[in-house]
Amino acid sequence: MNKHTATSADVAALAGVSQSTVSRSFDPNSRISVATRQRVFEAAEQLGYQINKAAQTMIKKRSDLVGLVTAGLEDPFRSEFLHKLIIEVQNCGLRPMVMDVSDRETIDEELHGLIQYQLSGVIITSGTPSENIGKAFIRHGIPVVLVNRTEHSDEADIVNLDNEGAGEMAAKAFIESGKTNLVVVRSKKPSFSSVMRVKGFLNYLAPFLSGDKVNATEVLCDAGNYDSGYQIADKILTSQHKPDGIFFCMDHIACGFLDSAKRLVSPNEMSAIGVIGCDDIALASFRAYDLTTIRQSSSEIARASVETLLNRLQSPTSAPSKQAIPVELVYRSTLAKPQRTNIE
Amino acid sequence: MNKHTATSADVAALAGVSQSTVSRSFDPNSRISVATRQRVFEAAEQLGYQINKAAQTMIKKRSDLVGLVTAGLEDPFRSEFLHKLIIEVQNCGLRPMVMDVSDRETIDEELHGLIQYQLSGVIITSGTPSENIGKAFIRHGIPVVLVNRTEHSDEADIVNLDNEGAGEMAAKAFIESGKTNLVVVRSKKPSFSSVMRVKGFLNYLAPFLSGDKVNATEVLCDAGNYDSGYQIADKILTSQHKPDGIFFCMDHIACGFLDSAKRLVSPNEMSAIGVIGCDDIALASFRAYDLTTIRQSSSEIARASVETLLNRLQSPTSAPSKQAIPVELVYRSTLAKPQRTNIE
DNA sequence: TGTTGTTGTTCATACGTATGCACAACTCTT
DNA sequence: AAGAGTTGTGCATACGTATGAACAACAACA
Structure with a gap:
């Protein structure tokens, strides 16, 4: 009217x-x-x-926007995680402002722009902000939550997956299944997650390796996607001593590998090779793959991230928190659950 | 300091x-x-x-936020589209504020909240806002772009996929390949896209159907996901007269079907059945499926949507626009490209 | 020299909300 | 009945920016 x-x-x-x-x-x-x-x-x-939110923000010196900083949304796992974050943020009566920092050299300048919005908080799930930018947010009274980042910022709250635990879990599963010739595959470009996963994997194996009964090799593929997995299969399956257990740091790579393997080896031979992925993306449960994998509950991480942010808003001066979200091994057909043995 | x-x-x-x-x-x-x-x-x-963006917004009576209204982000196609939208919005110097309206009966009340932010615009890609809510935005001077919505709002700009064209294209491909016993599958719950796709499919076939040389059946599955496709395979492949051509309104359903089919019929028999999907999601090109499908360029739609919004911002009073983004048939192995015939 | 136009700056105000303070009208307490 | 506490409302102001109007300095032109 x-x-x-x-x-x-x-x-x-x-x-x-x-x-x-x-x-x-x-x-x-x-x-x-x-x-x-x-x-x-x-x-x-x-x-x-x-x-009028603008007027309200001006008075309260705080908007109800939460910055979600992400990258590489073409990866469905990240994309799914963003989805969960959006839902969680909404459920708290806040609004998600998404920022994609893909293909930017330094995300700092991009992040700086976010200060203008007097955000209630920033959740950083990708990219590695410099120490300075973190401090800049803190100085402006904007809480920062780092998700699965390598940052050891002593001012931001941190939510990590238990990446190292995931690696250990995979290694343990292979050992329990009697696999001895192991390979771990990660993307060439080191990411915090994959490096920690490999570390956990090799750490768990260390005592076995020295006994010479087991050996393990690290293989690098081009990128963290289906195609790289498809390519790497040639290298892995045509080597002189084929592995009998392969741990992929990302489900995508594993799926590409599995498709490629069908070309290269017989189903029978393939069934002797244990494969474990990591993340439990939707694809992993599709019948075409039915991939044994390590589940990272993205809902759980999202919930924890937002909860951490809310806690911080309530008690702005308390000491920064740090937590690791546990992971879980999901047995499917690429590595069957072993019969209970006394190895524990 | x-x-x-x-x-x-x-x-x-x-x-x-x-x-x-x-x-x-x-x-x-x-x-x-x-x-x-x-x-x-x-x-x-x-x-x-x-x-200070809040102060700026107050004066200018317009923020640099763009509302992206979406739902069902568990669907990778939507999720990918959101990603593209985010990128496009960012590239225009605007900020995407995402709103997920999944599992809400009426999205109206949710949308109403967006008015508080004096958005530069709203791009609605899911849910069906009532006529009123559209008018409310317009009245508040907030341009609305409807993407692939059935709304015939005479005040909002509209960007549609050529869904009907997609259906026609699939039908034509089957006819050209000499398929005569056709099935079209869509999710039980009618969405604008799928209804139009089926419509196009059947329309193209109409003249052939009357000649009695071809027949076509519409089959409804539970939902628009992998599992529903997996389930529906039983119904389709165990009927007395099996189809020799199946058009799925979503790639996901097709992929579920394909996995399920491996259980039910021999590879040989399966190779005689043409399958066409729709969307060309990433999964479709995986070797496990290699699905012939109709590609909807999500980049193209995203670009067009944001461009439409910018145009509207520049000339607020011009007549509402309406455009359909063309689609493209991608031949893969589930329906081979026929030799050139004189059917055209 | 007077008129006109151009350039660069300041003044003053408006945007719409939240909130400390003052205060009036009651209710309780003694 | 008088002081003390409580409840509900209004007044006035601050938040940080953008922008029309006014103006000063200077250049251009006659």
Whole structure:
């Protein structure tokens, strides 16, 4: 009806109260008589009043936006994680502002722009911000949560997957299944996750390796995707001594490998080779792959990340927290669950 | 250093100019002497000045946020599309504010909340907003772009895939390959896309059907995902007269079907059955499926959507636009490209 | 020299909300 | 009945930016 948007002053006029009374009516903690509040709500309804977030932000010095910094969304695992984060953020009455920092050299300058929005917080799931940028956010009173980052910032809260544990778990599963000739595959470009996964894998194996009963090789593939897995199969399956257990740091690579393997070796031979992936992406459970893998509950990480942020908002001065989300081995057909032995 | 964030007034004081001069220095279209601007920039740099978006929004009555309304991000196609949208929005110097309206009955109330942010625009890719909500945005001066929605709003700009064309294309491909016993599968719950795809499919076939040489059946599956495709295979492949051509309205369903089919019929028999999917998701090109499908370029749609929004911002009063993005048939192994015949 | 135009800057104000303070009208307590 | 506490409301102001209007300095032109 009216050409311009209704303001709290318009509502006040219609309800016959002051503007401050309108403002307080929308604050549950304010002392407002039931009758007045009722009248204000009716007037607001009638005018289609919507609060002006910009004005609110200016006063409160804090918007209800949360910056979600991500990269590489073409990876479905990341993409799924972003989805979960969005949901979690929404459920807290906050709004997700997404920022994709793919193919940027330094994400610092990009991140700097976020300070302008007086965000309630920033959750960084990709890219490696410099020490400085972290401090810049803190100085501006914007809490930062680092997810699965290598940063050892002493001011930001940190939520990590138990990547090292995932590697150990894979190694243990192979040993329990009696596999002795092991390979671990990760993308050439080192990421925090994959490096830690390999580390855990090799650490667990260390005692066995020295006994010479088991050996393990690290193989690098081009990238963290299906195609790289497809390619690397040639190298792995045509070597003189084929492995009988392969741990892939990402499910995608494993799936590419599996498809490629069908070309190269017989189903029978393939069934003797144990394969474990990591992440438990949707694809892994498809019948075409049915991949044994290490599940990282993206819901769990998302929940923990947002919860951490909320905690920080409530107690801004408490010491930075740091937690590792546990992982879980999901047996499927590429490595069968061994019969219970006394190896534990 | 300073405990509070620097404002334009602080910069002005340091540079020895007025606040308005600082403001104008950051506006390329303002007349400011080179020397002054230089001095202002230096002062800003020194103080780590960041413009306050909330204050700016209040004055300009428009933020640089764009609302991206989506749902069902567990579907990788949607998720990929969101990714593309985010990139496009960022490239225009705008910020994407994502809103997931999954599992909400009416998205209207959710959308209403967006009005508070004085968005530069809203791109709606999921859910079906009521006529009213569209009008509400328009009234508040917020342009709306509907992507692949059934809405016939006469105030919003519309970007559609050529869904009907996709259906026709699939039908034509089957006919050209000499397939006569056709099935088209879509999710039980009617979505705009799938309904139009089926419509196009059947429309193209109409003349052949009347000649009795070809027949076509519509089959509904539970949902638009892998598992539903897996399930529906039983129904389709165990019927008395098996089809020799199946068009799935979504690649996911097709992939589920293909995996399931391996259980039910021999590879030889399967090779006689043509399968066409729709969307060309990443999965479709995996060797495990190698699915012939109809490609919807998500980049193309994303680009067109954002471009449409920008056009609207430049000329707010011009008539609403409407465009259909063309699709493309990608031959892979589930339906081979027929030898050139004179059917055209 | 007076008129007109151009350039660069400042002043003052508006945007819409939240909130400390003051205060009036009650309710309780003694 | 008088002082003390409680409840509900209004006044006034601050937040940080953009921008129209005014103006000063200077150049161009007659």
